[in-house]
Amino acid sequence: MRKTIHWRFTLILLLVGFMTAIQFNSMKNPEERDTRDIWAIRQDLASEKQFHSELLSEIRELDKTILTYKSLNIENTGRALTQTVDKLYRQAGVTDVEGPGIIIKVRPAAESVAFGVPITGISPDLLTRFVNELNRFKGLIFEIDGKRYTILSSIRDINGMTTVNGLNVSTPPFSMKIISPTFADSEKVYNYLVASAIHDDFYLDDLILEVGKPEMAVEIRGYPERLENQFLEELPKGE
Structure with missing residues (x-):
């Protein structure tokens, strides 16, 4: 009877010790956290919002070009294509x-x-x-x-x-x-x-x-x- 109690008591102590060691290790080596201040986070957020705004502007320009092509007849399509090519040349830096x-x-x-x-x-x-x-x-x-x-x-x-x-x-x-x-x-x-x-x-x-x-x-x-x-x-x- 005493041996059974002794083994149970030993098992409980082992479990308590194991749980204590895990808790101590987690406190000693915490998960990596974001230590940036609020201004650094706001700056990154502003950069992402600016990038998002630029993407939306490009999408609107492409949608406008598509609508222009759809609304034109065959005679004016060539003129629209020429204007698009000139615009692309300008964006590529080829023209003065x-x-x-x-x-x-x-x-x-x-x-x-x-x-x-x-x-x-x-x-x-x-x-x-x-x-x-x-x-x-x-x-x-x-x-x-x-x-x-x-x-x-x-x-x-x-x-x-x-x-x-x-x-x-x-x-x-x-x-x-x-x-x-x-x-x-x-x-x-x-x-x-x-x-x-x-x-x-x-x-x-x-x-x-x-x-x-x-x-x-x-x-x-x-x-x-x-x-x-x-x-x-x-x-x-x-x-």
Whole structure:
């Protein structure tokens, strides 16, 4: 009888000890939690809402194009297709563009010149950071040192030189142009750049940004390279 009680008591102690060990381990190694503050979460939420809004805008544009094709007769279909092709060429950056925008000059810092610091080219990381800063605005058109920057463009380091589209970016000073959909958008870009912390990043590399005031007519040349078609094939007439 005593042996039975002893074994039961031992079993109970083992269960209690096992449960205590599990609880202690869970308290010592809690599950990973989101430790971001409320502002970081709000910023991520704002970014997702902006992305969602852009997708809805693109869907509306495509729906509008479909309705346009459905409402046209055979004679006007060719004209609508031509307009669509011109719009796509513009979005791809092939054509020359003129519109409201700003001109930015990248110059060596005055202190660097005064102290005789060697002037070096802008780094690919800094130039990429600058482009990413502006990508928060929709519909902008870029030109960097006379080189059209599009979705097909790349900023790389080739043999120690910063390149855009495989072409070397000049050692400062050089200019960058930005065209916005409207003059009001250009003013927003201007105000953002004037107050942006990107100036500190340039200054650390002994460079300064001179942001010109918005202008009504800024010209940007089209992408000089020919776009290659790898997947689409033109059908013979009548098919």
